[in-house]
Amino acid sequence: MKMKKYTAVTMTEAMSKVRADLGDDAVILNSKVVYTKGFLGLFKKKTIEVVAGMDKYETPLQPVQPLQKEMISSVKKEEVVSSELKKELSDIKMLVQSMQRPVETKKYTEDIESFLQYLRNHEINEELITRIGDELFEHVNEIDSNKQSLSYRQIATQVLKEALIDVPFGGLSYQKKYINVLGPTGVGKTTTIAKMAAHAVLQKKKKIGFITTDTYRIAAIEQLKTYAGLLQAPVEIVYNSEDFTKAMETYKDFDLVFIDTAGRNYKEVKFVEDVKKLIQFEDNVESYLVLSSTSKEKDMETIIEQFSSFPIEQFIFTKADETNSIGSMINLMIKYNKGLAYYTDGQEVPEDINEASVDSLLKLLFKEYEDERSS
Structure with a gap:
């Protein structure tokens, strides 16, 4: 029997190596988890070590002519032997597999x-x-x-x-003038923009303006105008790229301009393409994708992938107070290597918005756990 040892990060990867090298008839003889020391004994690196084997039978090459008579005279005999040999090998393989199945290397308390x-x-x-x-x-x-x-x-x-070490946390950089806020309908995008804008005015003393491209919903325009009125900021309504260029000229002396894009079903590519045609994504634009933390993770993945061609700086997650699925936020940040600017936890403007940090995010994740332990 031919035997060989394989190492990999996961069992799936190890099995792939075995199949590629020995084929589907290979037998797993042994497997175990091996750890290498990490920093101060913590965070050890885990690898899977697998020993696999394969029955190997080879027939020496012989000239064709000497074999012809032998093959003709013994074909029936060979058929019988071959059948018996296959059955015997099959029985042996089943026995080895039953005796050498990987055993669980650990059991959690x-x-x-x-x-x-x-x-x-x-x-x-x-x-x-x-x-x-x-x-x-x-x-x-x-x-x-x-x-x-x-x-x-x-x-x-x-x-x-x-x-999460490689993903950025924190809110507006205040290094770019145009703050482009993208997101599907129903995630609380306009309210989130108002919260961000209020902080820019009240805390940073910035001169701000608004652009809205959400011409599909009158209520959305009126809502933004209400917030703008409270902040004594103008609103420009944009229907096409020419309007957008004019609005940029209007706001040439402003510090920050918040762009409220139309809330649409961005699972459909055509709506994403409409945004590309309307807004000028240049060096002076900072873009954020707003997602509701109450949405299914798969649905959020679809939205993110639709916007994969956009220069998205970070995510903003809304409705964090309405869900226990904080893990989905973390999963998406790691999967798409995108950081978190803010998360919101209520409807009050401007109070219910939090500039994100890794500590605040993990505190949110473990809040219920700590509450249970303290009760």
């Missing part, structure tokens, strides 16, 4: 499982949950008595911070 279930309830994806579970398992089973004991939340926080 009830406390760890309970904590991981909390993360599942908040829709953290299984890959992250596995990483967190492995770290918790290693920490709980650490023999070194001098090692500082960390809480489950602290360990999970470190894993999630590591996963």
Whole structure:
């Protein structure tokens, strides 16, 4: 039997290597999880080690002529032997597989499982949950008595911070003049713009204006005009690219201009293309995609992918107070390598908006967990 060892990050990847090398008839003889030391003994790197084998039978090459008579005279005999050999090999393979099935290398404690279930309830994806579970398992089973004991939340926080390390957090940079806010209908986009604009006026003392391209809904225009009136800011209504150019000229002496795009069903490509034709995405424009945290993660993925050709700076998540699915926000940020500018948690303007940080996001994720522990 031909045997070979394979290493990979996941079992799926290891199996792919086995199939590519040995074929579908390969037998898994052994598998185990191997850890390499990480920083201060924490956050060890996990690899899967698999030993696979394959029955190998080769017939030496012989000249054709000497074999012809032998093949003719013994064909029936070979058919019988071949049939018996295949059956025997099949029986052996089944026996080996039954004896050498991979065994579970670890079993989480009830406390760890309970904590991981909390993360599942908040829709953290299984890959992250596995990483967190492995770290918790290693920490709980650490023999070194001098090692500082960390809480489950602290360990999970470190894993999630590591996963989010490359995505930007924080609100408006105030380095670009035009703030373009995109998003589907029903996510609270206009109210979010009003909150951002109010902070720019009241805290940063900026001279601001508004542009709206949402000419499909009269109510949306009136809502924006109401907010603009409270902030003593003008509103320009734009129907086409020429109007947009004129509005930019009108606001040439302003500090910031907030652009409220039409709320449409952006699962349809034609509506996304309409936005591209209308708005000038140039160096002086900062774009944000607004999503409702109450939406299904798959639906949000569809919207994000429709806007993949846009220069989106960061996400803004609304209605964080109406959902427990904070994990979906984290999953999407990691998957699309996009940061978080703000999250909103109510309808009050300008109060219910929060400039995001990794700490505030994880505090939001673990709020219910901490409430349960303190009660």
